[in-house]
Each structure stands twice: as structure tokens, then as C-alpha cells.
Amino acid sequence: MPEGTTAVEIAASIDRLIRFEHWKPGHQLPAVRSLAGALGVNANTVAAAYKTLRDVGTVVTDGRRGTHVAEDVDRINAEAAIPAGLRDLASGNVDGRLLPRLEPAWLADRERLSGYDACEDHPALITLARQWLFAPAGSDGAIAVFSGVLDAVERALVQRCRPGASVLVEDPCWPPLLVLLTSMRLKPVPLALDGEGALIPPADVLQDASAVVLTARAHNPTGLSYTRERWQAWQHVLARSTDCLLIIDDHWGPLSAAAPPPLQIFSTEWVYVLSVSKFLGPDLRVAFASGNGPVLKAMRRRHALGPRWVSILLQRIVAQAWQKLLDENGIQAVRQSYAGRRNALLAGLASHGIELVDKGEGLHLWLPVHDEIEAVQSLASKGWAVQAGHPFRLQSAPAIRISIGNLDMDEIAPLARDVAHALTLRRRAIY
Numbered sequence: 001m002p003e004g005t006t007a008v009e010i011a012a013s014i015d016r017l018i019r020f021e022h023w024k025p026g027h028q029l030p031a032v033r034s035l036a037g038a039l040g041v042n043a044n045t046v047a048a049a050y051k052t053l054r055d056v057g058t059v060v061t062d063g064r065r066g067t068h069v070a071e072d073v074d075r076i077n078a079e080a081a082i083p084a085g086l087r088d089l090a091s092g093n094v095d096g097r098l099l100p101r102l103e104p105a106w107l108a109d110r111e112r113l114s115g116y117d118a119c120e121d122h123p124a125l126i127t128l129a130r131q132w133l134f135a136p137a138g139s140d141g142a143i144a145v146f147s148g149v150l151d152a153v154e155r156a157l158v159q160r161c162r163p164g165a166s167v168l169v170e171d172p173c174w175p176p177l178l179v180l181l182t183s184m185r186l187k188p189v190p191l192a193l194d195g196e197g198a199l200i201p202p203a204d205v206l207q208d209a210s211a212v213v214l215t216a217r218a219h220n221p222t223g224l225s226y227t228r229e230r231w232q233a234w235q236h237v238l239a240r241s242t243d244c245l246l247i248i249d250d251h252w253g254p255l256s257a258a259a260p261p262p263l264q265i266f267s268t269e270w271v272y273v274l275s276v277s278k279f280l281g282p283d284l285r286v287a288f289a290s291g292n293g294p295v296l297k298a299m300r301r302r303h304a305l306g307p308r309w310v311s312i313l314l315q316r317i318v319a320q321a322w323q324k325l326l327d328e329n330g331i332q333a334v335r336q337s338y339a340g341r342r343n344a345l346l347a348g349l350a351s352h353g354i355e356l357v358d359k360g361e362g363l364h365l366w367l368p369v370h371d372e373i374e375a376v377q378s379l380a381s382k383g384w385a386v387q388a389g390h391p392f393r394l395q396s397a398p399a400i401r402i403s404i405g406n407l408d409m410d411e412i413a414p415l416a417r418d419v420a421h422a423l424t425l426r427r428r429a430i431y
Contacts, residue, residue, distance in 0.1 A: 138263045189209065212238075220364055249273050251271065
């Protein structure tokens with residue numbers, strides 16, 4: 001039974017019951033007046049406690065059904081589950097054949113490893129990041145090294161957002177980001193997308209937001225990249241915002257044929273995050289961040305108190321693998337390989353009458369459908385595993401995601417045929 005006489009105490013008591021699983025997902029909380037009577041407090045006090053828990057996503061209220069403990073939806077598992085025996089076009093993995101081979105000599109001829117007093121990142125890696133990632137976007141400030149894009153984004157959000165705060169995200173959105181926001185008890189607020197990027201929300205929605213996370217290029221799942229005009233529109237509204245942090249996720253980075261975000265136009269505080277995982281592989285997913293304000297400094301201080309640094313050995317291997325790829329003109333080859341497969345699939349779909357208005361790039365195609373389950377099952381019956389759109393969506397329309405990282409060119413024609421068949425299916429009523 002909850003305890004306390006103030007809204008803060010009652011909310012904390014209920015939170016403990018949920019955290020220690022005395023109240024499990026779906027458990028119905030007592031009615032406001034009933035709990036107020038049991039605790040001997042005003043009903044408004046209990047209502048305020050419930051609102052606090054609702055704002056951070058711990059409980060949900062559904063009209064006459066009352067207030068319940070929020071369901072623990074694992075979006076990451078929903079995104080990654082691949083039925084056995086199917087061709088994997090769902091997981092979003094990169095093509096391992098395009099990754100540089102690691103050389104044994106990189107370990108045999110190693111420098112002295114740093115001790116616990118390590119405080120500097122690997123110079124060669126920082127030089128590569130500055131030249132190939134940040135200079136094209138007009139950023140010449142300090143660069144911080146983290147363990148991945150999500151690691152850097154979390155550290156940025158921690159500095160600006162408190163539990164219950166609103167964070168603007170694209171809709172559809174990368175599911176791990178939604179899971180992160182839920183775990184941090186932050187409220188994701190969806191931003192609709194068009195062909196140029198996320199649409200500007202109403203002034204009151206923007207005013208209430210603590211941060212906005214935008215994917216600069218090759219957005220997952222749609223593949224779109226922001227135009228300069230859309231970046232200018234965001235700068236215009238953010239410049240009038242009181243305190244909304246702009247976080248730019250540019251995971252596709254140098255693989256993109258689109259221009260990087262023009263950071264120099266932003267007067268608001270921003271954090272710009274990039275990764276090498278798409279061209280060096282997820283096991284080498286070192287990420288970099290730069291910024292124009294105090295958040296980046298706070299991120300670095302917090303990182304120094306926890307992980308302290310990203311493995312210098314890992315950083316050196318990443319630098320050598322990256323340099324090898326550059327020496328072999330590998331970045332361009334990777335870009336062309338993915339673009340060729342994506343464009344071929346678009347052309348194949350068009351040959352079956354499925355015309356997509358698509359100027360995107362990257363590893364994914366986002367196809368609107370009438371029924372996600374029906375489309376996924378139809379393709380599974382043909383041997384293809386694709387991803388249902390619901391883990392990515394907040395308010396956007398049904399769709400499926402097809403990932404081309406593991407797709408071979410000789411598979412494109414039969415895949416296009418089977419997708420066309422799946423998209424023309426209609427359920428027939430049986431009486």
C-alpha cells in the first residue's frame with residue numbers, strides 16, 4: 001500500500017512499489033479518492049502524485065479504465081527479432097564484406113598502452129575525425145570520444161533534461177532512442193517528416209521541449225536527409241526558444257552524398273554526434289561529439305567520472321582501419337555499393353507500379369502499407385524477413401522497413417516482385 005502525506009512522498013512510495021515489482025505492468029492503481037481516504041490526505045494531493053508519475057511514463061491513465069502501471073514494451077527486441085530460416089532484411093546490419101580487414105600487425109607493433117592516468121584521446125583518430133567528420137560541417141571546436149551514438153546522446157540529454165521533460169523526436173524514429181527516453185523517464189514528442197526533414201512543431205510544443213534530436217542524413221528508417229532550407233527553418237525557431245538543446249545524429253556521416261548540417265548557422269546550443277560504425281562495423285563503433293556550448297564540456301566531465309576514457313587500444317585500431325579504408329578509396333566504394341542496391345530496389349519496385357517519392361540514402365527503404373502484419377507475413381511466406389513499422393512509429397502511418405545491407409543484387413528482382421504482391425493484398429471478409 002502506498003504511503004506518505006505529500007504528493008512527493010506518495011509518488012516516491014508508488015515508484016518503489018513498481019521498481020521492486022510489487023506492482024507489475026498493467027496493475028491498476030487505487031482510485032484517487034479511495035487512496036486519499038486511506039492516507040488521510042486531500043484528493044488533490046493524490047492527483048498531483050499520479051500526475052508526477054504520469055509525466056515520467058511510470059503510469060498511464062485511460063479514461064474510465066483508471067490509472068495503471070505502464071507496460072514495459074521492449075522495442076529493441078521487437079525491432080531485432082528475425083524468424084529462423086528467413087533472409088534477413090530486417091535487422092539493419094551493415095554488409096560485412098565491405099568492412100576493412102583488421103591486420104595482426106596493428107596489435108603486434110603496438111605502442112605502450114596508457115595506464116589509469118590516460119587523459120588524451122588517440123591523436124591520429126582525432127585528426128581523422130576532425131578532417132572527415134567535423135570540418136565538412138563547419139565545426140572546428142573540441143572533439144569528445146564516446147562508445148557510440150546512443151552513449152553520446154544519452155550524456156547530452158542528461159545535462160539538459162530532467163525526468164518528465166519533453167524531447168522532440170522524428171516520427172518514425174530509431175527505436176533504441178525511444179527506449180532510451182523511456183528509461184530516462186523523458187517524454188518523446190513526435191515530429192512529422194516530409195521529404196526535407198522534420199516539420200517545425202507549433203510554438204507551444206517547441207517552448208515546452210528541453211531537447212530535440214534530429215537525424216541529419218540517411219534517417220533510420222526512411223533514408224531522408226535534411227535540406228539546407230529545413231535546417232534554416234529549425235535555426236529560425238530554435239533561436240527564439242528559451243532553452244531547447246539541438247542534438248544532431250549524423251550516423252551515416254562520410255557515406256552520405258548529401259551535404260552535412262550547416263552548423264555555423266545555429267545560434268542555439270547544439271551537440272553534433274557522428275560514428276564510424278557504418279563503414280568500420282558495429283564492433284568498432286567509436287562515436288565523436290562536438291558542440292558550441294557548456295553541454296559538451298559537461299558530457300566530457302561526466303564521462304571522465306565513469307568510463308573515464310574510451311579504450312586507447314580500440315581508438316588506435318579504429319584509426320588504422322579508417323586510414324586503410326581511405327588509402328584504398330574504400331569510403332566511396334561502400335557508398336556506391338549501398339546506393340546501387342537501394343536505387344536498384346527502387347527501380348525494381350517502380351517496374352511493378354510501386355512509385356516511391358524517395359530521395360533518400362542509407363540502409364533502409366520505408367514503404368507505406370495498409371496492414372503491417374499482413375505485409376510482413378506475406379513476405380515471410382516468400383522467404384524474406386522485413387521489419388514491421390510499429391516499433392518505429394509514434395503517430396505516423398503504418399509501414400514496413402526493408403534493409404538492404406545484406407541484400408545481393410541478384411535478389412533484387414524477386415524481392416521487388418514479392419513486395420509488389422504483398423502491397424496489393426487485401427483481406428477478404430468471411431461470412
